[in-house]
Amino acid sequence: MSTTAINDKRPSSLQGERLPKWFPWALGAGSVAVSVGLCLATGIDSRIQWGLIAAILFVLGTFVIAGRVEGRRQAKDRIATSLVWVAFLLAVVPLASLIWATVERGTKVLDGYFLSHSMGVVADTEPGGGIYAAIIGTLEQVGIATLIAVPIGVLTAIYLVEYGRGNLARAVTFFVDVMTGIPSIVAGLFILSLLLMFDLGFSGFAGALALTILMMPVVVRSTEEMLKLVPNELREASFALGVPKWRTILKVVLPTAIGGITTGIMLAVARIAGETAPVLLLVFGNPFINNNPFEGAQSSLPLYIYQQFKNSAGEGAAYDRAWAAALTLIAFVMILNLAARGIARWKAPKTGR
Amino acid sequence: MAKRIDVSGLNAYYGSFRAIEDISMTVEPRSVTAFIGPSGCGKSTFLRTLNRMHEVTPGGRVEGKVMLDDENLYGAGVDPVSVRREVGMVFQRPNPFPTMSVYDNVAAGLRLNGSYKKAALDDIVEKSLKGANLWNEVKDRLNKPGSGLSGGQQQRLCIARAIAVEPNVLLMDEPCSALDPISTLAIEDLIGELKERFTIVIVTHNMQQAARVSDRTAFFNLAAVGQPGKLIEIDDTERIFSNPSVQATEDYISGRFG
Ligand SMILES: Nc1ncnc2c1ncn2[C@@H]1O[C@H](COP(=O)(O)OP(=O)(O)O)[C@@H](O)[C@H]1O
Ligand SMILES: [Mg+2]
Numbered sequence: 100m101s102t103t104a105i106n107d108k109r110p111s112s113l114q115g116e117r118l119p120k121w122f123p124w125a126l127g128a129g130s131v132a133v134s135v136g137l138c139l140a141t142g143i144d145s146r147i148q149w150g151l152i153a154a155i156l157f158v159l160g161t162f163v164i165a166g167r168v169e170g171r172r173q174a175k176d177r178i179a180t181s182l183v184w185v186a187f188l189l190a191v192v193p194l195a196s197l198i199w200a201t202v203e204r205g206t207k208v209l210d211g212y213f214l215s216h217s218m219g220v221v222a223d224t225e226p227g228g229g230i231y232a233a234i235i236g237t238l239e240q241v242g243i244a245t246l247i248a249v250p251i252g253v254l255t256a257i258y259l260v261e262y263g264r265g266n267l268a269r270a271v272t273f274f275v276d277v278m279t280g281i282p283s284i285v286a287g288l289f290i291l292s293l294l295l296m297f298d299l300g301f302s303g304f305a306g307a308l309a310l311t312i313l314m315m316p317v318v319v320r321s322t323e324e325m326l327k328l329v330p331n332e333l334r335e336a337s338f339a340l341g342v343p344k345w346r347t348i349l350k351v352v353l354p355t356a357i358g359g360i361t362t363g364i365m366l367a368v369a370r371i372a373g374e375t376a377p378v379l380l381l382v383f384g385n386p387f388i389n390n391n392p393f394e395g396a397q398s399s400l401p402l403y404i405y406q407q408f409k410n411s412a413g414e415g416a417a418y419d420r421a422w423a424a425a426l427t428l429i430a431f432v433m434i435l436n437l438a439a440r441g442i443a444r445w446k447a448p449k450t451g452r
Numbered sequence: 453m454a455k456r457i458d459v460s461g462l463n464a465y466y467g468s469f470r471a472i473e474d475i476s477m478t479v480e481p482r483s484v485t486a487f488i489g490p491s492g493c494g495k496s497t498f499l500r501t502l503n504r505m506h507e508v509t510p511g512g513r514v515e516g517k518v519m520l521d522d523e524n525l526y527g528a529g530v531d532p533v534s535v536r537r538e539v540g541m542v543f544q545r546p547n548p549f550p551t552m553s554v555y556d557n558v559a560a561g562l563r564l565n566g567s568y569k570k571a572a573l574d575d576i577v578e579k580s581l582k583g584a585n586l587w588n589e590v591k592d593r594l595n596k597p598g599s600g601l602s603g604g605q606q607q608r609l610c611i612a613r614a615i616a617v618e619p620n621v622l623l624m625d626e627p628c629s630a631l632d633p634i635s636t637l638a639i640e641d642l643i644g645e646l647k648e649r650f651t652i653v654i655v656t657h658n659m660q661q662a663a664r665v666s667d668r669t670a671f672f673n674l675a676a677v678g679q680p681g682k683l684i685e686i687d688d689t690e691r692i693f694s695n696p697s698v699q700a701t702e703d704y705i706s707g708r709f710g
Contacts, residue, residue, distance in 0.1 A: 341537030
């Protein structure tokens with residue numbers, strides 16, 4: 100037998116040569132240092148290029164060193180790990196810097212006064228004013244859109260998953276797909292054409308209708324996925340108890356899926372809360388408080404940000420106000436997301452022993 | 453309470469595929485009837501025709517007659533929902549409702565079908581859990597989620613849920629195949645007790661189990677894959693296991709099958 104020949108290349112025990120735990124960190128720090136040195140020496144001053152060079156050095160260094168010390172298989176494993184880390188950092192860095200920039204610039208004028216007052220007659224170049232009207236507008240428009248889109252969307256999804264067979268279901272699915280792809284400005288134009296046709300003016304409600312068009316397919320899709328995740332066995336268990344189908348859906352299927360459905364709805368709300376284009380077309384913007392969404396122009400947070408920034412020339416009071424409003428909008432969306440997670444966790448089927 | 457089932461000339465289809473062909477048999481009240489046979493011969497399909505669950509499957513269709521005492525389950529104007537209240541079912545895999553507590557699981561059939569007074573419901577839940585031999589194990593955790601129980605406990609919870617609505621017939625599709633031997637024994641004992649009150653039909657892949665729990669045994673077989681399953685014979689369990697009248701039955705039971 101030539102077992103010795105086969106075993107030739109293997110180490111005598113299962114324990115191979117291993118790089119120490121701190122190796123990736125040290126190599127990462129080293130790559131950054133080398134990259135910074137290299138760039139300063141050659142006069143490259145773009146931070147993005149610094150980062151990219153450091154990332155390439157890190158991946159290459161991992162491969163070469165691990166290949167030497169640990170062998171090819173370990174080196175491949177490490178290179179996959181380091182690629183994942185690099186991709187993760189590339190994704191996180193812009194996000195973190197975006198939040199950083201918004202917080203840094205937004206907190207300058209963000210205070211109780213800013214949240215509870217509106218622009219009124221404050222000129223764009225003057226300090227003062229606030230986003231009260233914009234907050235009211237966003238809450239009302241998004242609220243109305245949610246009130247319309249959620250029942251229709253959830254019922255459509257229930258139809259598709261629980262009842263839909265044949266051509267009607269296929270047609271509905273197709274139209275939901277098409278609706279998912281409608282650009283927000285087109286939804287705005289569509290409602291605008293209706294306004295012109297019936298000779299109506301700007302209103303928060305018109306904006307809400309456009310937001311509804313954008314929100315509905317998202318709600319249908321996410322609800323559909325969540326309903327499909329409910330095991331068929333639960334439906335059958337309920338049928339076998341002599342429970343009619345509609346009650347089964349109401350009392351067994353929906354409660355089982357409610358956590359996921361709520362999360363989907365919250366994400367859809369978060370998405371439309373930042374829509375600017377249709378609001379610009381249909382709500383128009385208004386420096387004064389208008390609590391009535393059904394008549395007259397309103398404001399909204401994304402619209403406010405756009406208008407303030409446009410009139411700011413990159414500095415001054417309006418510029419600060421735009422960032423403060425942006426921070427408010429991010430906080431609003433963040434709170435919704437946290438609420439969605441909370442509800443999902445609270446409502447998720449309980450498996451604890 | 454318990455009722456007689458009388459099946460005649462029953463065919464069941466999935467779309468155009470005929471899964472079972474021309475089945476006729478009688479199931480006596482207050483007895484346990486076991487269905488045995490190789491996989492795919494249509495035992496589950498046949499069982500599900502007995503409470504009109506077959507038609508829940510897309511494309512599912514049934515021809516023939518199933519008499520529950522003197523009512524045809526497939527007669528004109530019969531509401532499948534009320535059929536299922538008369539004929540309960542326990543599935544292969546325990547499937548308690550994950551959003552509900554132990555108590556709510558047992559009460560589900562009643563609550564979902566109408567409103568009950570709290571006190572009356574408490575009584576029924578306790579009675580059903582005792583009937584399923586589960587009361588002592590769960591009486592301190594009635595408000596804990598039902599899915600937190602062990603597999604065997606979950607299956608007994610499902611049995612309690614099924615008997616809480618007081619059906620006339622209880623169908624069980626391989627109720628022990630996902631369970632350990634101890635839980636299996638617990639459920640077999642339970643079946644022995646339940647047959648005092650219900651007509652029980654049980655599908656099983658376990659010959660010893662069929663021999664232990666059933667009064668009558670039906671053997672199903674299919675000629676080949678893609679062919680419909682058929683009832684080969686039904687007889688007293690003792691006879692089936694000692695001296696069946698069909699050779700195929702003996703082959704299957706003694707393991708000389710296939
Ligand atoms: N949902 C279904 N759709 C189509 N065919 C099915 C379905 N369920 C079962 N069948 C077919 O019906 C036949 C009988 O299946 P089943 O009743 O599950 O057998 P058993 O329970 O005896 O193992 C098999 O050929 C199976 O492939
Ligand atoms: Mg089966």
